[in-house]
Structures are given as structure tokens and as C-alpha cells.
Amino acid sequence: MSTEKNKLTTSWGAPVGDNQNSITAGARGPTLIQDVHLLEKLAHFNRERVPERVVHAKxxxxxxxxxxxxxxxxxxxxxxxxxxxxxxxxxxxxxxxxxxxxxxxxxxxxxxxxxxxxxxxxxxxxxxxxxxxxxxxxxxxxxxxxxxxxxxxxxxxxxxxxxxxxxxxxxxxxxxxxxxxxxxxxxxxxxxxxxxxxxxxxxxxxxxxxxxxxxxxxxxxxxxxxxxxxxxxxxxxxxxxxxxxxxxxxxxxxxxxxxxxxxxxxxxxxxxxxxxxxxxxxxxxxxxxxxxxxxxxxxxxxxxxxxxxxxxxxxxxxxxxxxxxxxxxxxxxxxxxxxxxxxxxxxxxxxxxxxxxRPRSEVNTYQRDGQMRADDNGGSSVYYEPNSVGGPKESPENKIAPFEVSGSADSVGYDHHDHYTQPGDLYRLLSEDERSRLVQTIVGAMKPVESDEIKLRQIAHFYKADPEYGIRIAEGLGLSVPE
Missing domain, CATH: 2.40.180.10 (Catalase core domain)
Incomplete structure (x- = not known):
């Protein structure tokens, strides 16, 4: 006899009498649509995977x-x-x-x-x-x-x-x-x-x-x-x-x-x-x-x-x-x-x-409803702000510190365009063994690239960071550093 603690139930808490056999019309079926435990079990299984992250999936x-x-x-x-x-x-x-x-x-x-x-x-x-x-x-x-x-x-x-x-x-x-x-x-x-x-x-x-x-x-x-x-x-x-x-x-x-x-x-x-x-x-x-x-x-x-x-x-x-x-x-x-x-x-x-x-501190918002709302959804409390019934209010001491903004609205990039000094410094910090492994790795990664134009364009970047860096990559790919 099952105890209450280990008794299998449906998702709505009802005891499950048989989890091995679906309800059928006779021994050979077909299966009856009234087997709501089967339907819920299959429907939930179909939805067990949320969409994986576009990046950082694993x-x-x-x-x-x-x-x-x-x-x-x-x-x-x-x-x-x-x-x-x-x-x-x-x-x-x-x-x-x-x-x-x-x-x-x-x-x-x-x-x-x-x-x-x-x-x-x-x-x-x-x-x-x-x-x-x-x-x-x-x-x-x-x-x-x-x-x-x-x-x-x-x-x-x-x-x-x-x-x-x-x-x-x-x-x-x-x-x-x-x-x-x-x-x-x-x-x-x-x-x-x-x-x-x-x-x-x-x-x-x-x-x-x-x-x-x-x-x-x-x-x-x-x-x-x-x-x-x-x-x-x-x-x-x-x-x-x-x-x-x-x-x-x-x-x-x-x-x-x-x-x-x-x-x-x-x-x-x-x-x-x-x-x-x-x-x-x-x-x-x-x-x-x-x-x-x-x-x-x-x-x-x-x-x-x-x-x-x-x-x-x-x-x-x-x-x-x-x-x-x-x-x-x-x-x-x-x-x-x-x-x-x-x-x-x-x-x-x-x-x-x-x-x-969920935060460990208390949460007080006026957000309500939406899919998968698992708490009391704010109960019967006030659901708008400002209000005159004592609902949560902002705390002015927690306003952001003001900061200045200036300039004309436009699509602009950073003023600084030196993309080579820091990678060059990093290359020069590496030991000779580390440099050799770096070059070997990059050459191996670039060899499948079908376009020499792409390879040469990238080699130019390596060269601008450090001439030795670019020359070694070019030699590994059987190419010359572009003028």
C-alpha cells in the first residue's frame, strides 16, 4: 500500500492508478482520448525543452x-x-x-x-x-x-x-x-x-x-x-x-x-x-x-x-x-x-x-499576470501606481547618480581606431613556444578559408599588430604579406 508521500499523482494532484498501461477500448485498443493522464504526460513531454540559448547554450x-x-x-x-x-x-x-x-x-x-x-x-x-x-x-x-x-x-x-x-x-x-x-x-x-x-x-x-x-x-x-x-x-x-x-x-x-x-x-x-x-x-x-x-x-x-x-x-x-x-x-x-x-x-x-x-530580498512590484505566474500574482493588493491606498512607493535615495550627456544624436563609432597596439603587446609578451603554438593554431584555423582575399586581409591585421606575427602567419599559409 502506497503512503501519501510516495504516491504518484497527476500534475493536478490526483492519484494515478496505473502508470504502465494506457486506457484502451479492449485489450487491443484503440486508445481512448479520455485517458487524461496519458494526454497530460505526452503533452508535457513535448514541452520539456525550452528553446536553448542562442549563445552560451551549453x-x-x-x-x-x-x-x-x-x-x-x-x-x-x-x-x-x-x-x-x-x-x-x-x-x-x-x-x-x-x-x-x-x-x-x-x-x-x-x-x-x-x-x-x-x-x-x-x-x-x-x-x-x-x-x-x-x-x-x-x-x-x-x-x-x-x-x-x-x-x-x-x-x-x-x-x-x-x-x-x-x-x-x-x-x-x-x-x-x-x-x-x-x-x-x-x-x-x-x-x-x-x-x-x-x-x-x-x-x-x-x-x-x-x-x-x-x-x-x-x-x-x-x-x-x-x-x-x-x-x-x-x-x-x-x-x-x-x-x-x-x-x-x-x-x-x-x-x-x-x-x-x-x-x-x-x-x-x-x-x-x-x-x-x-x-x-x-x-x-x-x-x-x-x-x-x-x-x-x-x-x-x-x-x-x-x-x-x-x-x-x-x-x-x-x-x-x-x-x-x-x-x-x-x-x-x-x-x-x-x-x-x-x-x-x-x-x-x-x-x-x-x-x-528569485531575489532573497522582498519583491514589491506592480507587474501582474503573464505566462507561468507561479506565486499569488499580487493577490488582491493594489495593482497600479501612484495610488492612495498605501502601495509600494519609490525611494528617492535610490535614484541613479546624475551624469552629463553631450553631443548630437548620430550613428557614430569610437574615436579611437588603434586596433593593433594591444594585440601586438600581447604577442610580444608570449614566449617563443607560445608564439609558435599561436601561429600554428591560427594557420590551422585559416587554411579551410577558400578566399585568398580574406586570408590576405586578415594577415594585414596581424602584420600591423607585429610584423613578425603577420609574416609567420603568411608563411604558414603559403602567402606573402600584402603591400
Missing amino acids: GAGAHGYLEVTQDLTKYTKASLFAEVGKRTPLFVRFSTVAGENGSSDTVRDPRGFAVKFYTDEGNYDLVGNNTPVFFIRDAIKFPDFIHTQKRHPQTHLKNPNAVWDFWSLSPESLHQVTILMTDRGIPATLRHMHGFGSHTFKWVNSEGAGVWVKYHFKTEQGVKNLAPDVAAQLAADNPDYHTEDLFNAIKQGDFPAWKLCVQIMPLEDANTYRFDPFDVTKVWSQKDYPLIEVGRMVLDRNPENYFAEVEQATFSPGTLVPGIDVSPDKMLQGRLFAYGDAHRYRVGANHQALPIN
């Missing part, structure tokens, strides 16, 4: 916390940094960018590094990568860039012609391309890589004074990478290698940790720095703006259910809290809309109410 996640180790309240009033020793719970999702949900973990690709902090004043999402820069610096180019990373509409195969055509026509991509093609393009595990907020953000303190800030997560496990042949073998033998490694490490009590540091730039420096500090294809020199330790992030608990926690987790750089704001970074500005909109399409208008996304 990921792994874990719970943990951030512990503050240094007082930075002179820079920000954000509650998660309020005092040394404070712990804020968080959830992290790591991911590859271009591949589908069933793709391999060990491909050469940037890794998403998204952190959701469940703070006292609402959720704060820091949605970055394992690289400090990105391929493009204006969101208007993002759909085109991602199209080049996807499959050809006719062959349904990956298309190196599109990849290198786009990169060769977008010289701002050179810095990220160089990083991607170095040894760090294939992390050994998700635990052995750094993370970055990538964009420039703004911190505001309790007096309303602001600074520009960049985030760095420094792995305490050390940076380790995979050789391409090892990565390829793992892709064949265990395409879920990174997912498995993270889960097992936490399960065994080997909790991965990162030191969270920031670079701080005075607001006025943005007008005089040697390049635009809001350009996400550039890094700030750590000689100019040294790393300042903030805290320590530790991952110590695995998800109980992958779909509910990792797949349904939604992150957006627009999920902000008092004391943290955005910058004029054109790529970031576009992401403020695009990420939330993607979640509303993929998971639903009420995605923030799901357990993995």
Missing part, C-alpha cells in the same frame, strides 16, 4: 558565496560589499559561446562567466567571460558576429569563410582573436580559468560620488589549459568533460575559489586616457590602474536539478543594485536590452520569479 553551474575581504565602501554603497567578512550567496554559470547544447566542452571558444549575487537589496548579475575583451565594441554588430559562429544555412556546417571574412573586415576583433588562439583558448577545466566583467561599470558611494570599475576573478587553482590534440580527444571521448569535472570537484569537497579584484578609474580620467576606457576591445593597463582585492568567491554546492537551476537561470547586465551602475560602453548598452529580452522569450515574462532567479 553550460555548467554551481552555488557558492562571495566573502568580502577588503573595505571598499568609499567607492560603492552596494550592500554586498558593505563590510569585511560579509558573505553573499551566489550562483555561477560557466558556458561555451558558439556551440549548441550538445556540443563539446573542450572546443576553442570563449567561456561565459556569469555570476548572480543574491544581495540584501535585490539580485546583481555580473555577466562576463573568461577574457577581458570582446570581438566587437558595438551591439549593432552582435547578431552578425554570432551568425558567423553558427551553421551555414545551406550546408548546416560550421563556416570558416564567414568567420574570417567577418573578422578581417572588423579589425577591432584582433585583440580577442589573438587571445582566443593562444593557449588560453581551451581551458583545462572551468576551475582553472580567470573570469572578467569585461565591460566598464560605474560604482557610486553613499555620498553620490562615482568611479569607473572593471572586475577580475583570479582563479586560485592556477591557470591551466589543454593542448589542442588532448582537447580534440576529450571532445570525442567525453564531450561533457568540463561539466563533469566541476560537479565532481564540488562533490568531493574540492571547492573552487577565485579572488575578486577590481580596477578603479576616477571619472575624469575617462576624458584623457590614451584610449576610450569604455571600448570593450581594450584593456586598462594594470600599471595605470592596479588590481584592488575585493573578496573571495567560493563554489561549494552543486545544483540539485540541472534544468531548474542551470538551464532556467537567467542573467542580465541590467540586473543592477544601488551602488552599481553602467557606463557608456556601446556593447554593454545593447546588452542591457538584449539579455532580458532573450529571457522573456526563452523562459517567460516571469523568469525572475523562478526559484533560481
Whole structure:
């Protein structure tokens, strides 16, 4: 006799008498449409997969916390940094960018590094990568860039012609391309890589004074990478290698940790720095703006259910809290809309109410209805504002700090067009062995490109970054550096 606790029920809570046989007209059927348990079971099964993410489709996640180790309240009033020793719970999702949900973990690709902090004043999402820069610096180019990373509409195969055509026509991509093609393009595990907020953000303190800030997560496990042949073998033998490694490490009590540091730039420096500090294809020199330790992030608990926690987790750089704001970074500005909109399409208008996304602080909004509204939908409380019945009101002390804007509205790019100094500096920092592997990787990636025009155009970018860089790529492809 089944107890109430383990009694199988339908989704509406009624006991199921037979879960092995459908209701039929006689032993041979046909099946009766009145078998509502069968119909509900099949209909739900057809809907078990939400649309996968357009980018960052495959990921792994874990719970943990951030512990503050240094007082930075002179820079920000954000509650998660309020005092040394404070712990804020968080959830992290790591991911590859271009591949589908069933793709391999060990491909050469940037890794998403998204952190959701469940703070006292609402959720704060820091949605970055394992690289400090990105391929493009204006969101208007993002759909085109991602199209080049996807499959050809006719062959349904990956298309190196599109990849290198786009990169060769977008010289701002050179810095990220160089990083991607170095040894760090294939992390050994998700635990052995750094993370970055990538964009420039703004911190505001309790007096309303602001600074520009960049985030760095420094792995305490050390940076380790995979050789391409090892990565390829793992892709064949265990395409879920990174997912498995993270889960097992936490399960065994080997909790991965990162030191969270920031670079701080005075607001006025943005007008005089040697390049635009809001350009996400550039890094700030750590000689100019040294790393300042903030805290320590530790991952110590695995998800109980992958779909509910990792797949349904939604992150957006627009999920902000008092004391943290955005910058004029054109790529970031576009992401403020695009990420939330993607979640509303993929998971639903009420995605923030799901357990993995729900803030630990109280939520008081006038938003009502919509698909998958799982709470009391505001009950009988007032549903408009302003109102005279005591509904939630804005708190003026949490208004954004004012900032100046100027100029004529126009479609304009960044003034700074030096796309070569930083990739060249990176190339020259590499050891000879690292340079040789970089050249070998790029040559191997470019050989399938059918057009010599595309190859030569890209070689010119490498050459402008460093002549040796361009010459070695050209020689590897059996071409000459163009005049």
C-alpha cells in the first residue's frame, strides 16, 4: 500500500492508478482520448525543452558565496560589499559561446562567466567571460558576429569563410582573436580559468560620488589549459568533460575559489586616457590602474536539478543594485536590452520569479499576470501606481547618480581606431613556444578559408599588430604579406 508521500499523482494532484498501461477500448485498443493522464504526460513531454540559448547554450553551474575581504565602501554603497567578512550567496554559470547544447566542452571558444549575487537589496548579475575583451565594441554588430559562429544555412556546417571574412573586415576583433588562439583558448577545466566583467561599470558611494570599475576573478587553482590534440580527444571521448569535472570537484569537497579584484578609474580620467576606457576591445593597463582585492568567491554546492537551476537561470547586465551602475560602453548598452529580452522569450515574462532567479530580498512590484505566474500574482493588493491606498512607493535615495550627456544624436563609432597596439603587446609578451603554438593554431584555423582575399586581409591585421606575427602567419599559409 502506497503512503501519501510516495504516491504518484497527476500534475493536478490526483492519484494515478496505473502508470504502465494506457486506457484502451479492449485489450487491443484503440486508445481512448479520455485517458487524461496519458494526454497530460505526452503533452508535457513535448514541452520539456525550452528553446536553448542562442549563445552560451551549453553550460555548467554551481552555488557558492562571495566573502568580502577588503573595505571598499568609499567607492560603492552596494550592500554586498558593505563590510569585511560579509558573505553573499551566489550562483555561477560557466558556458561555451558558439556551440549548441550538445556540443563539446573542450572546443576553442570563449567561456561565459556569469555570476548572480543574491544581495540584501535585490539580485546583481555580473555577466562576463573568461577574457577581458570582446570581438566587437558595438551591439549593432552582435547578431552578425554570432551568425558567423553558427551553421551555414545551406550546408548546416560550421563556416570558416564567414568567420574570417567577418573578422578581417572588423579589425577591432584582433585583440580577442589573438587571445582566443593562444593557449588560453581551451581551458583545462572551468576551475582553472580567470573570469572578467569585461565591460566598464560605474560604482557610486553613499555620498553620490562615482568611479569607473572593471572586475577580475583570479582563479586560485592556477591557470591551466589543454593542448589542442588532448582537447580534440576529450571532445570525442567525453564531450561533457568540463561539466563533469566541476560537479565532481564540488562533490568531493574540492571547492573552487577565485579572488575578486577590481580596477578603479576616477571619472575624469575617462576624458584623457590614451584610449576610450569604455571600448570593450581594450584593456586598462594594470600599471595605470592596479588590481584592488575585493573578496573571495567560493563554489561549494552543486545544483540539485540541472534544468531548474542551470538551464532556467537567467542573467542580465541590467540586473543592477544601488551602488552599481553602467557606463557608456556601446556593447554593454545593447546588452542591457538584449539579455532580458532573450529571457522573456526563452523562459517567460516571469523568469525572475523562478526559484533560481528569485531575489532573497522582498519583491514589491506592480507587474501582474503573464505566462507561468507561479506565486499569488499580487493577490488582491493594489495593482497600479501612484495610488492612495498605501502601495509600494519609490525611494528617492535610490535614484541613479546624475551624469552629463553631450553631443548630437548620430550613428557614430569610437574615436579611437588603434586596433593593433594591444594585440601586438600581447604577442610580444608570449614566449617563443607560445608564439609558435599561436601561429600554428591560427594557420590551422585559416587554411579551410577558400578566399585568398580574406586570408590576405586578415594577415594585414596581424602584420600591423607585429610584423613578425603577420609574416609567420603568411608563411604558414603559403602567402606573402600584402603591400
